Amino acid sequence: MWSRDRYKQMAEAVAMLYVKALKDMPPDVRIALQNAEQGETAPIGKTILGTIRKNIGAADRENLLICQDTGTPVYFVQVGEYAEANPVAIERAIRQGTERATTSHPLRSSVVSPITRKNPQTNTGYRVPVIHWDFVEDRDDVEVVVVPKGSGSENMTYFRMLLPADGVLGIKRFVLESVVGSGGNPCPPVIVGVGIGGSSDLCMLLAKKAIIRPCGERNPDPEVAGLEADLLQAINASGLGPMGLGGINTALAVHVEHAATHISQNPVAVNIQCWAARRGRLTIRSTGDLAIGF
Ligand code: SF4
Structure with missing residues (x-):
């Protein structure tokens, strides 16, 4: 013992x-933010991402939060x-x-x-x-x-008991509405954690677990990984952008964790992690x- x-x-x-x-920001998040800044096409979005990276650099230099x-x-x-x-x-x-x-x-x-x-x-x-x-x-x-x-990102947490008939399309719609409806509140660009299946409590926990995966690492299940890619593309096509002020980088990544569920249930949860992941x-x-x- x-x-x-x-x-x-x-x-x-x-x-x-x-x-x-x-x-100390994890290296995977630093790289994702750097890539986002390089690829951002909206001037305001690019400026915001540059400011975020300066913020991280200042924290490194001055040993600050x-x-x-x-x-x-x-x-x-x-x-x-x-x-x-x-x-x-x-x-x-x-x-x-x-x-x-x-x-x-x-x-x-x-x-x-x-x-x-x-x-x-x-x-x-x-x-x-x-x-x-x-x-x-x-x-x-x-x-x-x-x-x-x-808290800015934790306040933007969502859960819905969809119907089995809503299928994956219903899940996608719910995730998209949740992230875009959150606007700039969770300090985008964000990591979107999605829980699918289980019971209501497990589903919420899966969404939280999803945000701790290294940024952009795909789910090992190819079908779930495909869903992550589809959701990331749809969220970034919304144009919400960094801090909700416009751009192509609303999310750095979408991570989905899933569990088996009841025949008559289709639970989905969204937990958002801010850029300060x-x-x-x-x-x-x-x-x-x-x-x-x-
Ligand atoms: S960056 Fe994250 S931790 Fe900081 S205020 Fe925004 S939501 Fe809160």
């Missing part, structure tokens, strides 16, 4: 991970079947790391009670950080991905070695 020291090291590493995710919104801390934890770790202690380490980063950096605390709106100034609260778990075969490590989920990955190997990346 993991020692007590291992969980202490993990809490420290989670604190570093959270800060790094807020300051990429965006003022520290977001809601959302964690995806994968536990290998041979990892001798205690999930309760892992959850405690994630909470401690989030709080430590917030108070000692310090970071803006964006998390409040939904009833009293009281802010504990820790970026944590009842049931937050949000932690999702997966248990994975044939591995002995633990992996933690953090997504500080900005921040994420960080902490891997804890069975030897105790820690690695932080994207």
Whole structure:
């Protein structure tokens, strides 16, 4: 079993991970933004993309946050079947790391009670950080991905129980209406996460999981990958553009995750990630070695 020291090291590493995710843009997103700027045909869109890239460069140079919104801390934890770790202690380490980063950096605390709106100034609260778990075969490590989920994009989240008769066409229409209807609110160009199938709760989780995939990486299922390509083309043909002010780059990517569903259901969810598509990955190997990346 993991020692007590291992969980202490993990809490420290989670604190570093959270800060790094807020300051250091993943390379795949940097490349996607660079390509978008080079290919943008609308002058205003090109200017906005240039400003976004200057913003990222300033954050790199000055060791600053990429965006003022520290977001809601959302964690995806994968536990290998041979990892001798205690999930309760892992959850405690994630909470401690989030709080430590917030108070000692310090970071803006964006998390409040939904009833009293009281802010504990820790970026944590009842049931937050949000932690999702997966248990994975044939591995002995633990992996933690953090997504500080900005509110401009999280506010633009959609779910619909379509009819089976609506088919894939209905899914496409719903995704397109959701993204274009959001206008500039989610700070485009965005990564569009789409969940299809499952139950209502699983469908929403799939849409959120979809946004953590490296930008533009296709779903391994060719039919789903084709749907991603169709949706990306349709969204960018809308002309909404960077920050909703016109251009051919409304979305950097569309990622779809799916699950089997009930014979009488056709659930679809959309979760949008803004251009500040921040994420960080902490891997804890069975030897105790820690690695932080994207
Ligand atoms: S939606 Fe993203 S880019 Fe826009 S303010 Fe929020 S975190 Fe920043």
